[in-house]
Amino acid sequence: MTQVRTRFAPSPTGFIHLGNIRSALYPWAFARANKGVFILRIEDTDVERSSQEAVDVIIEGMKWLGLDHDEGPYYQMQRMDRYKEVLQQMLEKGLVYPCYMSSEELDALRERQMANKEKPRYDGTWRPESGKTLPPVPEGVKPVLRFKNPQGGSVVWEDKVKGRIEISNDELDDLVIARPDGTPTYNFCVVVDDMDMGITHVIRGDDHVNNTPRQINILRALGQEPPVYAHLPTVLNEQGEKMSKRHGAKAVTQYRDEGYLADAIVNYLARLGWSHGDDEIFSREQLVEWFNLDHLGKSAGQFDEAKLRWVAQQHMKMASDALLAGLVREQWQRRGVSVPDELAQGDKLAAMCALFKDRCATTVELADWLAMYVGDVAAPAEELAAQLTDANKPAVAALAARLQTVDWEKGAINQAIKDTMAEFGLKMPQVAIPVRLLVCGRAQTPSVDAVLALFDRDVVLKRLAQV
Structure with a gap:
């Protein structure tokens, strides 16, 4: 059986948020579940918008979440020679051709097509065909390279999320795969990368569905069989819009700084588009044990801060x-x-x-x-005045005296409180609440004897002496 090889291929054009990182979590989990290889690839061909800072946040966020990659990071800008080598091979085989149509001519063509209520697309003017005479090559114009898309028939694949998808080849025009300056375009680079890296499963956002038929056709032209595709539905924010920086999404690393546990974020994200029965809370090990592509959700996952906090609470307890x-x-x-x-x-x-x-x-x-x-506390003055009254001040002072000599552990402290309550005929809240306010600065805490036992005795006595 072929070894599973998956990849996460982000563009470093902005910070990485939870919606993006889910496209790393699933291929990571799938690779780990199948003892495969997980590859990190940085698609940085958009030179103007790409930044090292964005790359750093991607790597930092993945490291924090424990999404370790086995190969990479590979950078597309460092692979330009390889892309040009494949372009040259395709030119020699007649799989691509130079197109000298100017952007002005393309715009005019689109306008004519739209006026005729046709789908705007390149019309194949420069596509070489047997018996066809091409226009004269204009002087001083650098051509783009276009891929000779197959004519007739269709591209079909069984998507692991969306089911069978079929696109007619006649819907696809001849894609530009190299710009006039010779730099290859995104769709072409992706194909060469997936081919060279032996990717077996492409798990990515469904904003890439439209690219897939083109990428399959280029792969097949290069003599490769396409990988298995799984196109994940979008992650929506709480308002039901696509999660994005513009719509208030936070960088993944911000969740780290806000004190969320990495395992809680992994658990929450995994459930935003995948399920294992009714299991809501699970460990990273369980995710890897259970993960497969058959239980990916078909509808968009919606981020819910309250649900995230609940999941985070369960992980804090564990x-x-x-x-x-x-x-x-x-x-x-x-x-x-x-x-x-x-x-x-x-x-x-x-x-x-x-x-x-x-x-x-x-x-x-x-x-x-x-x-x-580890620091001084100050109870709200009004609350302290309401809880520490002439009726219970003597009891608090008596408790302080008892606490000077008891063994400093929970049971002995508890007994001292009970003895004080009995001496003054008071109920637990009449003693415990003023003690909490003086020692802890707040009226609500876990069991007061357990809380006090973790302080140094001197600190407790000093704070109770404020009576």
């Missing part, structure tokens, strides 16, 4: 506490927060992550929660 501790440290470093040594090295930060991670969708939120352990 994540190892040690992993989260490292990511929280990174968030604090980014904010310029100095982290005490015992938090920087020991298991204490992991224990804090374990206690608070169920409340968070991102490591930014987790770092916000845990900020009480």
Whole structure:
């Protein structure tokens, strides 16, 4: 059986967003599921709009998401000699021909065709045919090279998403495959790349469907059988428009900076156009184990921030506490927060992550929660005044006195709180809420004894002394 070889071939003409990166995730997952090869190819022939910055974001985003490539990145601009070599071979075989029609003549031809309610297309003026006399070659005009598209018959392929697609060859005119200066055009470069790189499966956005019949015809002219095609429906934004920078899409790397776990983004993106039964939450390993092209969705996936946050929350719960501790440290470093040594090295930060991670969708939120352990806190004055009253101030002071001598662990702290409640005839919220406000700066936290046990005793006593 032939080894599966897939590719992701972005154009570096803008930042890469979630809709784009899904076209990397699926071929990556398919290659990994079939022990195949995943290739990264940068299609940078649009020199004016391409930028190194955009290339860097593509590579950085893929690296963060763990979409590792086995070959590449290949750059089309570095393969120009190869394209010209194939063009020359095609010229010699009569598969392409020079066309001297000027852009003015082409425009006039299109206008005539549209006036006659015909589809605007090149009319084959310079296409050599037996018994046909070509016009005289105009002086000083550099020709384009056009591919001799087959006449009659049709191009047919079984698309793994869209099913059988058939396009009549008479619908396709002779495509320009090299410009007057000799530089090859996009559709031609793609064909040579896919041929040279032995691509077996092309998994890409359905904005490429119109290119496919042309690419198949060029491939066949070069003696190659086309790969399997799977054209993915568009990803829409929350307003139902095509996801794009213009319509508010964010760079993939921004999700990293906002503290989303890479596995959560991979899980969410995978479900935006593929399914494995009713499974909503799965690991990267499960995605690779389950992924195939038979369960790709036929309708457009719509981005939903609330759903993304829900998926992210599930992955936060599943994540190892040690992993989260490292990511929280990174968030604090980014904010310029100095982290005490015992938090920087020991298991204490992991224990804090374990206690608070169920409340968070991102490591930014987790770092916000845990900020009480590494910096001063200030409860909202009105809330503190409402909760810390003359009725319970003595109880808080008595609890502080008890906490000076108890073993500093959750069970002993819990007992100290219960003893204080019994002494003053108070209920848990009457003691726990003012303690939370003073020590944590907020009224809602996980179990107060567990939260306090992760502080240094001195910090808790100092904050309770504000009574």
